[in-house]
Amino acid sequence: MKHEEVRIRHGRRSGLPLIVAIHSTALGPAAGGIRVRRYPDWRDGLADALRLSEAMTSKNAAAGLDFGGGKSVIALGPDVDLTPELREAALLDLGEVIESFGGAYFGGPDVGTGPDDMVVVRRTTSRVFCLPESQGGTGSSSAPTAVGVFEALRAGATRVFGSASLSGRTVVISGLGSVGGLLARHVAEAGARVLVSDVDDSKRSSGYEWVLPEKALRTPADILVPAAVGGVLSAELVPELSAPMIVGPANNQLTDESVADALAARGIVWVPDFVASAGGAVYILLREIEGLSHAEAMSRVHAIGDTVSSVLDAARANGSTPLREALSLVDARLAGSR
Numbered sequence: 001m002k003h004e005e006v007r008i009r010h011g012r013r014s015g016l017p018l019i020v021a022i023h024s025t026a027l028g029p030a031a032g033g034i035r036v037r038r039y040p041d042w043r044d045g046l047a048d049a050l051r052l053s054e055a056m057t058s059k060n061a062a063a064g065l066d067f068g069g070g071k072s073v074i075a076l077g078p079d080v081d082l083t084p085e086l087r088e089a090a091l092l093d094l095g096e097v098i099e100s101f102g103g104a105y106f107g108g109p110d111v112g113t114g115p116d117d118m119v120v121v122r123r124t125t126s127r128v129f130c131l132p133e134s135q136g137g138t139g140s141s142s143a144p145t146a147v148g149v150f151e152a153l154r155a156g157a158t159r160v161f162g163s164a165s166l167s168g169r170t171v172v173i174s175g176l177g178s179v180g181g182l183l184a185r186h187v188a189e190a191g192a193r194v195l196v197s198d199v200d201d202s203k204r205s206s207g208y209e210w211v212l213p214e215k216a217l218r219t220p221a222d223i224l225v226p227a228a229v230g231g232v233l234s235a236e237l238v239p240e241l242s243a244p245m246i247v248g249p250a251n252n253q254l255t256d257e258s259v260a261d262a263l264a265a266r267g268i269v270w271v272p273d274f275v276a277s278a279g280g281a282v283y284i285l286l287r288e289i290e291g292l293s294h295a296e297a298m299s300r301v302h303a304i305g306d307t308v309s310s311v312l313d314a315a316r317a318n319g320s321t322p323l324r325e326a327l328s329l330v331d332a333r334l335a336g337s338r
Ligand SMILES: NC(=O)c1ccc[n+]([C@@H]2O[C@H](COP(=O)([O-])OP(=O)(O)OC[C@H]3O[C@@H](n4cnc5c(N)ncnc54)[C@H](O)[C@@H]3O)[C@@H](O)[C@H]2O)c1
Pocket: 111, 141, 142, 143, 145, 174, 175, 176, 177, 178, 179, 180, 197, 198, 199, 200, 213, 227, 228, 229, 230, 249, 250, 251, 277, 278, 280, 281
């Protein structure tokens, strides 16, 4: 097992399976979101927690944060009716598990949870971040995440097109959610032609050009932005892609690491998701746990562009892939902590 510690508990109030996985505390306390999701079996939730907590170690380390990687999962079975009462009970139960780590892990919002849920979790643990602004927190992480992805886009464009300017570039955004929506605005304001896509048909009225979800990833464009779900870039899809550059906030975009080699072999520059999507984690952890000012935390979000530049430069210089170089960066930080 690569993880330092995993606790699985049957919630005493909710009766639901609760999982907290700490992958690494080498750089500092583990930090990562609290996911509430339906799984065929709770062990699928465990697999998710193991995978996602490891990815958080990479994200926090590559972003230069003194935090390790962790993740929580409240695993709902296929037939569980998640009433507001059950949700509250599960969040209180999970807070107790988080508290039992004595500060080795901090939880925040993730798929299926938001800042308001963190107010509930805080009733049983103080080790929680991303509270609403009305509760002294910094609110949603989407805005700094979108800024970080935008910086990654500009850094990538410099390497791929010779200029950070997005003016006249065609950018396809797959997933017009909290991050995708904000990013679309940044990219449009920078002068790009923006095409958007979402499985939620109501997003058609966003005002941007619309692409059907099943066509989005293959649509001819300069830059493809995966901003919906993970596991969208597979070996089968690579020959059908047409954008020379891919960068987006979606976590765990590759179905497996070999896809990074296939993308590089086709000359497609893929910016590793755990580098590009770190803006929210950077901002929230630095503000709420390390006490930095808005300006100080935002300057660290903007620095994601510098990290992307050095990863892409190293990949070119070493004839390697951006994924390999980003993982080397993570390894170097973890090794330095030993
Ligand atoms: N919010 C953050 O701060 C943050 C930080 C890091 C990473 N991420 C990741 O970025 C991605 C987007 O996050 P978000 O907060 O905007 O989520 P969100 O739930 O607000 O938005 C996701 C959007 O994608 C759409 N979608 C789902 N499946 C789709 C598909 N197959 N094709 C097209 N659209 C689809 C949904 O309808 C929704 O509009 C997620 O993978 C998330 O894990 C988010």
